Ligand code: OSB
């Protein structure tokens with residue numbers, strides 16, 4: 001079935017976090033994500049989410065840069081063009097460099113439209129096989145060690161399958177040791193968000209000390225743009241390194257694996273520019289026997305549903321960061337709500353598209369800015 005978009009709407013939506021979230025670089029208490037509604041010439045619609053952060057601390061893109069790239073480049077390239085598959089839609093913006101978060105939002109909307117109008121579950125179209133996905137939780141840095149113990153207790157009790165703790169220099173070993181001591185068997189990992197450097201001898205000795213804590217992995221300890229130093233570090237550590245920020249394309253993934261910069265890859269749909277590139281990284285890692293898991297950006301329901309779908313592929317053998325949305329938000333913008341039960345989320349195989357429906361009323365109630373872009377009249381009438 002061919003599609004030709006007649007309009008794309010952008011909604012900048014703000015949701016408060018239940019609890020402020022601190023990483024090695026900053027703290028946030030609410031998120032602004034761009035929800036994208038694409039409608040084709042027949043009136044069929046698809047939803048996507050651009051999960052860019054308001055600030056450029058995780059990566060260089062921001063909410064505003066994504067809004068600009070979507071409005072002025074990606075959407076104008078796509079509007080009015082006829083496409084049969086989301087990969088064909090994505091080819092309309094292939095001249096645009098980088099800006100993967102913006103691309104991912106629009107690509108997810110095309111996948112949702114494509115599978116929804118074809119009556120197929122997105123997980124099925126992507127080649128998923130799992131009935132449910134195993135859910136981990138990503139915990140921010142707490143002001144005190146007691147604070148982190150309280151948070152870990154809460155999510156272990158809820159049945160989450162893996163605990164990830166954010167760390168940074170000075171807020172690392174004491175926190176991790178306290179958690180490991182109290183939960184000797186819990187699947188535990190740490191995420192440094194690039195806060196360490198091999199130039200600093202204290203950092204290096206801290207990273208070496210992680211080997212005593214039986215961690216599943218250490219995520220992105222070094223700079224986002226450095227797979228050479230990660231390879232040097234991996235050669236010295238028993239703990240597997242997992243790369244997040246460094247991997248923007250399947251080519252980055254191949255190079256990092258060739259250099260032995262990591263033994264695990266975090267597949268994040270936004271960072272990779274969409275579901276198709278996420279699947280390419282999954283396929284590469286599967287061929288090379290490298291385990292992967294699905295990372296997140298505290299997505300609202302639309303982006304979270306895309307994460308659930310990609311996590312259903314067979315190579316996602318490790319629990320990901322895809323928790324129930326009630327872990328981050330009091331009220332989400334999709335129906336039914338996305339929930340984990342004893343650390344597992346059901347893949348919505350019986351429902352077409354993303355399998356969770358955007359609730360326009362709640363989106364509008366939380367919307368701080370809105371924009372409608374339409375195809376030229378002449379293009380629409382040619383459909
Ligand atoms: O590094 O994985 C990360 C959130 C925002 C930015 C970067 C990261 C994260 C998380 C949270 O770890 C994952 C989630 O619960 O969505």
Ligand code: MG
Pocket residue numbers: 191193219220244245266295
């Ligand atoms: Mg990370």
